[in-house]
Amino acid sequence: MTFVHCELINKNYLGVPISSLIQIIKRGYFTFCHGEVGVDDFMPYLKTLPEIDFVYCSLPKPEYFKYWYKMVNQAPQISYKKYMQLTVEIMLLLNAKEYHLEVNDGNKNLVFDAFKGLGFHHEVMPILYSAPLDSWSNRYARKRNWDEMVAFTLQEFKMPKVMYSHEYLDVVLERRSSSMNCFDPAIGKGLLVKMCLRHGHVSHGIDMNMDRLKVAIEMVEGGIGKISPK
Numbered sequence: 748m749t750f751v752h753c754e755l756i757n758k759n760y761l762g763v764p765i766s767s768l769i770q771i772i773k774r775g776y777f778t779f780c781h782g783e784v785g786v787d788d789f790m791p792y793l794k795t796l797p798e799i800d801f802v803y804c805s806l807p808k809p810e811y812f813k814y815w816y817k818m819v820n821q822a823p824q825i826s827y828k829k830y831m832q833l834t835v836e837i838m839l840l841l842n843a844k845e846y847h848l849e850v851n852d853g854n855k856n857l858v859f860d861a862f863k864g865l866g867f868h869h870e871v872m873p874i875l876y877s878a879p880l881d882s883w884s885n886r887y888a889r890k891r892n893w894d895e896m897v898a899f900t901l902q903e904f905k906m907p908k909v910m911y912s913h914e915y916l917d918v919v920l921e922r923r924s925s926s927m928n929c930f931d932p933a934i935g936k937g938l939l940v941k942m943c944l945r946h947g948h949v950s951h952g953i954d955m956n957m958d959r960l961k962v963a964i965e966m967v968e969g970g971i972g973k974i975s976p977k
């Protein structure tokens with residue numbers, strides 16, 4: 748494991764200059780960064796990444812923002828809007844060719860505003876959120892309320908006819924003939940990791956919840972060696 752000491756993005760938080768730690772975890776070609784968007788500076792991690800082709804994120808929805816913090820026994824230090832702006836900033840810094848983002852009415856406009864004028868085509872479809880329950884089975888946590896999947900792509904893109912997040916990534920990543928480097932700024936238990944392992948891609952990502960990241964890391968440990976990057 749690599750520990751990186753970095754400065755806060757907002758050095759004047761509450762008028763106090765503080766620094767914090769991000770932790771970069773490598774497993775084979777896969778990397779994970781434990782840190783909090785809005786508090787930690789992720790530049791040292793982003794600089795270690797290869798060229799990213801594909802970004803996926805089930806963006807935390809405004810109504811669940813406090814819930815994700817409760818899971819790590821913390822409270823957000825920044826507003827939801829600021830969190831979203833920083834997350835979009837991280838994703839755009841990577842200059843990927845395609846972004847597949849799960850949004851709802853509470854963050855859709857913010858995402859569309861950020862991608863406006865950048866030359867991406869976009870497609871939208873309804874989607875039901877799903878994420879792995881553990882690292883070893885094919886069980887998924889599933890939501891029943893509809894969100895939307897928005898794909899911002901430089902080339903024309905046809906969305907698959909599916910219902911759940913895991914089905915979407917499964918089909919989209921299977922279609923690609925060459926290996927891609929993928930990234931998720933809220934990687935959690937690793938839906939992206941699971942589908943990358945299944946289809947010969949590599950993934951990288953950030954999350955503040957180590958218990959959730961551990962599930963994703965265990966998946967790679969189970970599948971290591973099968974993947975060779977391009």
Ligand SMILES: C[S@@+](CC[C@H](N)C(=O)[O-])C[C@H]1O[C@@H](n2cnc3c(N)ncnc32)[C@H](O)[C@@H]1O
Pocket residue numbers: 782783784785804805806807808815816830877878879932933934935936937938939953954955956959
């Ligand atoms: C909707 S879930 C993503 C689910 C993911 N696709 C999976 O496979 O588990 C949102 C994730 O965002 C993370 N998160 C929320 N706020 C964050 C922040 N400020 N910094 C880093 N991660 C954050 C949560 O810990 C949670 O794992």
